[in-house]
């Protein structure tokens with residue numbers, strides 16, 4: 001889930017979490033019609049989108065505050081996104 005073409009913000013604390021969050025947010029976008037996620041088809045905002053948004057913010061927090069969000073994001077990837085790879 002690492003993209004090499006994006007620059008990390010200089011003040012991000014957990015770069016991998018930030019990159020994973022950006023990847024999740026890039027994939028899970030609202031469909032043009034219907035009110036569901038264009039990627040997973042779940043009601044908008046889908047669980048993956050919400051986890052990505054939370055992780056994007058947490059990536060700027062100290063590690064001791066961000067680690068639970070990292071676990072949450074990994075859990076979403078394992079349980080919901082595994083079928084989309």
Ligand SMILES: [Zn+2]
Nearest residue numbers: 028037040046
């Ligand atoms: Zn989705």
